[in-house]
Amino acid sequence: MNTPPNTRRLWALLLLSMSLWACGDEDNGQGEVVVTVYGEDFIESGLNADDMADGWSVTFDRFVVTVGEVSVGGASIPAQAPIDISVQTDGAGHPIASVQVPAGAHTSSNFVITRVELSGAATKDGVTKAFDWTFDQEVRYSACETTTTVTDGQSATFQITVHADHFFYDSLVAEEPQVVFQALADADADNDGQITREELENTDIGRYDPGSAGDVNDLWGWLTAQNQTLGHVDGEGHCDFQALTN
Numbered sequence: 001m002n003t004p005p006n007t008r009r010l011w012a013l014l015l016l017s018m019s020l021w022a023c024g025d026e027d028n029g030q031g032e033v034v035v036t037v038y039g040e041d042f043i044e045s046g047l048n049a050d051d052m053a054d055g056w057s058v059t060f061d062r063f064v065v066t067v068g069e070v071s072v073g074g075a076s077i078p079a080q081a082p083i084d085i086s087v088q089t090d091g092a093g094h095p096i097a098s099v100q101v102p103a104g105a106h107t108s109s110n111f112v113i114t115r116v117e118l119s120g121a122a123t124k125d126g127v128t129k130a131f132d133w134t135f136d137q138e139v140r141y142s143a144c145e146t147t148t149t150v151t152d153g154q155s156a157t158f159q160i161t162v163h164a165d166h167f168f169y170d171s172l173v174a175e176e177p178q179v180v181f182q183a184l185a186d187a188d189a190d191n192d193g194q195i196t197r198e199e200l201e202n203t204d205i206g207r208y209d210p211g212s213a214g215d216v217n218d219l220w221g222w223l224t225a226q227n228q229t230l231g232h233v234d235g236e237g238h239c240d241f242q243a244l245t246n
């Protein structure tokens with residue numbers, strides 16, 4: 001089909017002006033997003049007896065989190081080296097990466113945690129129970145409830161907040177579960193002061209409430225299920241979570 005030259009020129013002008021308009025409309029500049037990982041006071045300082053419902057207190061000497069791909073503001077950040085978030089930051093969290101994104105208000109961020117390793121001890125009435133656990137489980141956190149507002153030339157923060165107290169919840173479903181340690185302490189069957197994975201695998205969940213998670217029968221399975229719920233954003237922002245591996 002032959003299009004008359006004038007019409008072609010008109011179309012070209014129209015397309016050119018449309019593309020200029022689109023550029024102008026979107027060009028609000030760009031800024032930086034710094035991704036941090038923060039374990040709150042619970043991980044940096046531990047859980048006091050006041051934080052727990054049954055008088056145990058818990059401290060962590062290591063809480064190493066490996067963050068996989070992070071997506072924020074339409075930009076992807078590749079997997080990062082493991083980071084020990086038990087190290088004190090006085091509320092700042094640990095920066096792990098930064099990325100340039102268009103200025104604007106960004107939602108729908110998501111991230112992956114591929115591994116959590118923690119060691120520490122719980123104490124009550126002069127009894128100490130140590131633990132050294134690794135959850136080698138890839139968990140994807142998506143549709144996170146936060147807005148990351150980026151201004152041209154400025155720096156914003158996207159914080160992955162790790163809620164360690166979930167390991168000590170007595171329910172997988174309650175709105176306000178109790179934070180307790182007694183059942184885990186009692187799992188130390190040989191009473192050597194170390195609560196091992198094997199001992200937890202051999203201990204029934206007892207009175208803990210698994211809700212509809214019918215496959216959670218022993219305390220190791222319990223901790224693995226709670227491990228999937230650790231990831232939040234900017235403090236208390238929730239994300240949908242899904243285990244990508246067992």
Ligand SMILES: [Ca+2]
Pocket residue numbers: 188189190191192193194195196199
């Ligand atoms: Ca033991």
